[in-house]
Amino acid sequence: MRVGLIASTAGHLAVLLWGVISFPDAKPFDIGPVDTLPVDLVPVSELTRLRIGEKTAEVREVEATRPTEKPVEEPKAEEKPAQTEAKRPNQAVPEPTPAPAPEPTPAPERPTPEPPAPQPEPPAPQPEPPAPRAEPEPAPAPTPEPEKKVAETPPPPTVRPRSKPTPPPQPRREQPRENFNPNEIAALLNKVEPAGGSSSNSTQPASLGSRLGQSGVTMSQSEIDALRGQISRCWNPPAGAAGAGDLTVKLKFSLTIGGEIDSEPSVINSSSNPTFGIAAESARRAVLRCAPYSLPAAKYDAWRDVEIEFDPRELLGG
């Protein structure tokens, strides 16, 4: 046994010695020089100031507005064939060549139950198609066209029966067939869903912004907090009320530009907590008691109607 013990101790000492010699210190990692990063502080309100638009729209360049006198007519001439072609397959009858002239106005009315009006007209405009072309629709050209496509799809069932008995359409039809371009089938198909009521008056895609479009006026976070602070100073939450968690009271009220209460604050939420009524009443009292609030008058639009939440936990804690 002694031999083993001596050998073992000697071996351990040797290993320890070797460890001390060959692993004296941990090697530090090499750290490359770190570049400094420029940091800009941006107020939140800059990001939250939203304009009307679609939240999902892309950010894109918008062309500056141009005078719309001459250029309007040229696109009309180009679009006309497409327009008439689009019409033919849908509504066989009413449009002879004059189509462009009467259309802009009757188009939206077509679904309404007085189609006879356009019907008698066709014979008259027929002889003089070239004249009305230039005259009657100078300005509205680009805007009404998408409208028509939208409005025309629903009527076909109502219009067709009326149109069929009349013979004139037949010769009419042949003409467009010559013009029919199979490559443009896609253009003939109407992919727009029928929209009720009037359509938007812009053909441009929606811009990025909020749907409500608060006309560019927003309260910054600090101003909202200022109002909150002014109200909470006057608020005595029901101390010791059981289950302070359910006692969040939401009040809605409107203010005059001078900061006075315009409409009586109303509670817009509810809770099963028996003390909720007391809490709501205390919140209402707080709003009324601190009545003249000092808020930036320039942003009156943003704080005319206020919805504010009273959370006892926040106020008790802070």
Added chain:
Amino acid sequence: MNPVELAQTTLAAPQGDMSFFALFLQAHLVVKLVMLGLVLASIWCWAIIVDKWLLFTRTKRQMNRFETVFWSGQSLEELYRTLSGRANHSMAALFIAAMREWKRSHEGARPAIASLRQRIDRVMDVTIAREAERLEARLLVLATVGSAAPFIGLFGTVWGIMTSFQAIAASKNTNLAVVAPGIAEALLATALGLLAAIPAVIAYNKLSADAGKLSARMEGFADEFSAILSRQIDERS
């Protein structure tokens, strides 16, 4: 001082003393005890391993030598006379025990031969048990260290990590430089535990297999020898 230099000096500061001894010295007392215990266990394990290894090789050599002498056709009486003078182990001890019983039974006026074979078997069984015990002594220490040392090391590690988290709480600083030394010293305990356990487990498996082989060889010899003796007994009676 520019930020780069600052970063480098703060990072360089704690790595000054991360050697084994420094890690050991700055460890908590409990961790120190754990480490010391593990080092002692490792020393003890290796002592047993060396000792057993020497014993087994010696025993194997003795067995070989005895078997060549035994099967050389030499008279058993003579062999008994030469061997009985010294301290014997393994097969020689078996042979001496059986021969002593044989001789004792034939001494005197009335030889007790009737149950001599059973007595010889009994004597040889006892000798085999004694020899096997000698071979396997302290092997259990290896098994114990092999299974317990990792846990002991883990205990040291947990304790060290606990103290280093307490250090974080006390200094209110979660910088890695605050935690790293504590965790490094804690991990040293696990490393020592594994260092003690791995050789112990391997050696235990190897040595216990060897001991089993040796005692099986002794049993085989005992059977053969008892067959020879019983033939002698039957011939004489």
